[in-house]
Amino acid sequence: MVDLMSIQKNAQQIAEAIASVLGIDVEIADNNLIRVAGTGIYRDYVGQSMASQGYIYREVMRLGYEIVIDNPGKHELCQPCEQKGHCSEKYEIVYPINVDGVSIGVIGLLCFDDEKARRVKQNQDSYLTFLGKMAETLALKIKEENYLKGLVYSNRYFKSVIDCLEEGLITTALDGKIVHYNKTAQNLLGKKVSSSDASLELLFGSKRAEEIIDVAGKGQKVLEKEIRLDAGSEKLQLMIHARPITAERGVQGIAIALNHFTKIKRLVNRYSGNEISYTVDDILGSSEAVRRLREKIKSIASSNSTVLIRGESGTGKELVARAIHNCGSRRQGPFVAINCSAIPESLLESELFGYEDGAFTGARKGGKMGKFELADKGTLFLDEIGDMAQYLQVKLLRVLQERQIERIGGLSPIPVDVRVIAATNRDLEKMIAQGEFREDLYYRINVIPIDVAPLRERKEDIEVLCRHFIEVYNQQLNKEVRGMTEDFRRKLWEYSWPGNVRELQNAIEYAMNLADGDVLSVEHLPVAIREAQEQDEEETFKLDMLERRTIVRCLKRYGTTVEGKKKAAKALGIGIATLYRKMARYGIKDVDV
Ligand SMILES: Nc1ncnc2c1ncn2[C@@H]1O[C@H](COP(=O)(O)OP(=O)(O)O)[C@@H](O)[C@H]1O
Ligand SMILES: [Mg+2]
Known part of the structure; x- marks a missing residue:
């Protein structure tokens, strides 16, 4: 708070005004008993401490009201005073200066001769009133100074607050002239925003500027715009939000928030749990x-039917689930994934369905939303569904049938609009036969079955995947690998990839870490893959021969005419093109059959 000393000039003026009106000397002291102002003999002692003789002043400040000493030395307050008996004053009025109930100083009116003392005594009431007004004047001045100081402070405070924002912020007058801008805005736009003639028109061009001024100027809430502009050598893509600034007298200006586009995307993906929105192209x-x-993903993406994705671990089941979500009509909604085997059985239920306040000991206050509710209007990905406990399978089935959930401990059902995509690497049919998976649930989720083949059955993909992962790790590890040796390629081809694409990805990451030049070669591969060769080759070989024999047997049955081959392909469950490809691969000629 501002003290009396910092308005010393005003205090001296008041002291002199009082002295000239009343013809009596005056001093003003602050709450540290420093003389702030004085007239007559006191003028020379301004700035000095009066702690040793300030006994009465201290009392007045403590009490908060005025004291009149009409018989110095005899007054009860004079008794403890060090100056008692040596004091030349005849009469004294001490008036407190109170600001918001706190005394910050006093005005002392001091008479040294009997004549003046008599005059004051006779007019005591009006003198008191006058002193009261003067004290109030000083108090008001202090308040005003406080207020101004507060304004300056809050101005600085808010300026540093808006400078902290990662969002650029500019404010303009209603003609588009820029009034304020924060650091981020300056970093983004440089001179365009900081020069003295900076305006919306210079920033965004006249058409955009007019539109912003028109919409926000009318007091309409928010205007969202994507804007591209040149800032120095850089091309900027910004998302701007314009809002009117309104005060008592209506719209006073426009506030414009600026966001870099890349940052927006990053934020959206971070908070929606989708690091990147994978699509079929990924x-x-x-x-x-x-x-x-x-093709299948594209054709089924917009349906609401439940999907069951089957495939070994690491084949890309989750990738497929995300692609389905991002291709379909629910892509604006959330994609929520839950892994049924990673969460303890006892928690899975509440994770899926949520619970009400006080549903069980340890339940969070206010209850908790389950994944089904979180996925409302979106997709729920139930990974490793084969690992779900039986009683939860029953509950899940009911939810899928009724399209509503009940929280644990909840009284009324909550409708949910969720597309469920389930995935498993387990043999559900076998589990059903053994009574481990409910048949009714199986039929309910297996509406659209999708099989993802293991990598060893589609080795053609290795090349594309490798090139992709090499690019990924070039970026991540700051390397410049451009290719692979033929030996490296052959090793990858011969290996059986029990861990599928995930294992391939890890192998490439490993190799990239070891690579020192611009090609990956065999010695960069993990030992397991480098040395797995013989055994795996043998296995693949056996498998291949089995496939070859099956094809030959089929062709024997249906014949090698075009019609026969069509029938054979159908019987084998493959396309006719695949049959031709396999025949070529295994070197099966019509005459061999
Ligand atoms: N066809 C593919 N193209 C690109 N990346 C893939 C492909 N299949 C799998 N991946 C990658 O391999 C890893 C494992 O995939 P994921 O979907 O988690 O497999 P799953 O759920 O079947 O175990 C992920 O990093 C994924 O991005
Ligand atoms: Mg997975």
Whole structure:
């Protein structure tokens, strides 16, 4: 708070005004008993401490009201005073200066001769009133100074607050002239915003500027715009939000928030849990199987039916689920994933369905939303559904049938609009036979089955995947690998990839870490893959021979005419093109059959 000393000039003026009106000397002291102002003999002592003789002043400040001493030395307050008996004053009025109930100083009116003392005594009431007004004047001045100081402070405070924002912020007058801008805005736009003639028109061009001024100037809430502009050598893509600034007298100006586009995307993805919105184009592979997979995803994406994705671990099941979500009509909604095998059984139920306040000991106050509710209007991905406990399978089935959930401990059902995509690497049919998976749930989720083939059955994809992962790790590890040796390629081809694409990705990451030049070669591969060769080759060989024999047997049955081959392909569950490709691969000629 501002003290009396900082308005010393005003205090001296008041002291002199009082002295000239009343013809009596005056001093003003602050709450540290420093003389702030004085007239007559006191003038020379301004700035000095009067702590030793300030006994009465201290009392007045403590009490908060005025004291009149009409018989110095005899007054009860004079008794403890060090100056008692040596004091030349005849009469004294001490008036407190109170600001918001706190005394910050006093005005002392001091008479040294009997004549003046008599005059004051006779007019005591009006003198008191006058002193009261003067004290009030000083108090008001202090308040005003406080207020101004507060304004300056809050101005600085808010300026540094808006400078902290990662969002650029500018404010303009209603003609588009820029009034304020924060640091981020300056960093983004440089001179365009800081020069003295900066305006919306210079920033965004006249058409955009007019539109902003028109919309926000009318007091309409928010205007969102995507804007591209040149800032120095850089091209900027910004998202701007314009809002009217309104005060008592209506719209006073326009506030414009500026956001860099890349930052927006990053934020959206971070908070929606989708690091990147994977689409079908992110499912790489040149094989027939992957091509068909992409087509299938596109064709079923917009349906609401439940999908069951089957495939070994690491084949890309989650990728497929995300692609389905991002291709379909629910892509604006949330994609919520939950792994049924990673969460303890006892928690899975509440994770899925949520619970009400006080549903069980340890339940969070106010209850908790389950994944089903969180995924409302979006997609729920139930990974590893084969690992779900039986009683939860029953509950899940009911939810899928009734399209509503009940929180644990909840009284009324909550409708949910969720598309469920389930995935598993387990043999559900076998589990059903053994009574481990409910048949009714199986039929309910298996409306659209999608199989993702293991990598060893689509080795053509290895090349594309490798090139992709090399690019990814070039970026991440700051390397410049451009290719692979033929030996490296052959090793990847011969290996059986039990961990599928995930294992391939890890192998490339490993190799990239070891690579020192611009090609990956065999010695960069993890030992397991480098040395797995013989055994795996043998296995693949056996498998291949089995496939070859099956094809030959089928062709024997249906014949090698075009019609026969069509029938054979159908019987084998493959396309006619695939049959031709396999025949070529295994070197099966019509005459061999
Ligand atoms: N066809 C593909 N194209 C690109 N990346 C893939 C492909 N299939 C799998 N991946 C990658 O391999 C890893 C494992 O995939 P994921 O979907 O988690 O497999 P799953 O759920 O079947 O275990 C992920 O990093 C994923 O991005
Ligand atoms: Mg997975």
